[in-house]
Amino acid sequence: VGEAGLAQEAFAHALRLNAVRLAATAGQLQPELLAGSFAMRRQILDLVVSLRLAQGDDAQRWRGTLGDLLQSKGLQSDFMARRARAIGLSSDPEVRSLAAAMEKVDPSAGAADYVQRGQLAQALQARIARSLPPLSFEDGARFLAQVEQHLGDETLVSISAYTRFDFASQQFGARHYLGARAGRGQLQVADLGTTAALDALGGRLRADLAHPPARGAATAVPASARAIHDALLKPLFGARGVRGSHVADLDGGAALLPLEALADGRGRYLIDDSEWRYVSSARALLQAGAGQAHSGKSVVLADPAYDLQDAAPAAGAPERGASSGGRRFARLPQAAGEGSAVAAALRRSNGEVTQ
Secondary structure, X not given: OHHHHHHHHHHHHHHHHHHHHHHHHOOOOOHHXXXXXXXXXXXXXXXXXXXXXXXXXXXXXXXXXXXXHHHXXXXXXXXXXXXXXXXXXXXXXXXXXXXXXXXXXXXXXXHHHHHHHHHHHHHHHHHHHHHOOOOOOOOHHHHHHXXXXXXXXXXXXXXXXXXXEEOOXXXXXXXXXXXXXXXXXXXXXXXXXXXXXXXXXXXXXXXXXXXXXXXXXXXXXXXXXXXXXXXXHHHHHHHHOOOEEEEEEEOHHHHHOOHXXXXXXXXOEHHHOEEEEEOOOHHHHHOOOOOOOOOOEEEOOOOOOOOXXXXXXXXXXXXXXXXXXXXXXXXXXXXXXXXXXXXXXXXXXXXXXXX
């Protein structure tokens, strides 16, 4: 089997044990006590990914690892969102009372407050445990196969941040992005370089897009749009270019990138030759109802008034935004116009729109 094979077996066993622990404790323990288990899962995956890259493994050997990575991305934040939803939708007055009491306790104020908040959190967790969907994990290769089946003619483009481990020095190094393209019977995986370098390129692109040419001036494709395409997508798509329909599952600073605004070697924006939709994680593709046909009815939400205080919270409900520290948020420029433009486009396609 060799040392690398034994290491992969050990990592796989560690992931299975971690999955068992998370599944067994997610309903009983408060989120703060689960943070270590979630972090440990990502660290194990960092080791697995680093070893696969060091060994130069082929696509077939990557299938299980990529499936494990895809179903673990954003797992903690997703669990926290489901927990918050369970609390917010609960009709149990005790749940609302405990949540409201927690909002009023500042754990940084002192040891007594810290202990009190922990006790309230534990009582709240015990109260909502039965309404929380259980955490479950598929075999990695099986999970990836389910995602590919759901994609149909689409291609999944996944960008995941991980900390690279150097097996020679036995030390973790810089954060990197791992890129993967799956679907249509193909799988391509590549290390895309450090997150610092790619995030810097992303910042440059957003700055270029925020300052378009003056009216009447000749337009040119920003160099940053080509640079990010070459760094992020070319290692996954090669010379054939990006065509067709895609689902993007992006991590870290890459999640701020509008992939449609990238430009290929011919200077054409990707929006001219491809379609993109974005998901918070590949797990979202497999959730109930994710593949159901659209009813034709749409709701457009735009131009939020962050400081609107006309509506009072329900009696006993926790106060949202109470910890904003007096900060105020201005309305987003041009958001109202963008919302109206989207609504008009939907109406032109004979859709029913509420704005």
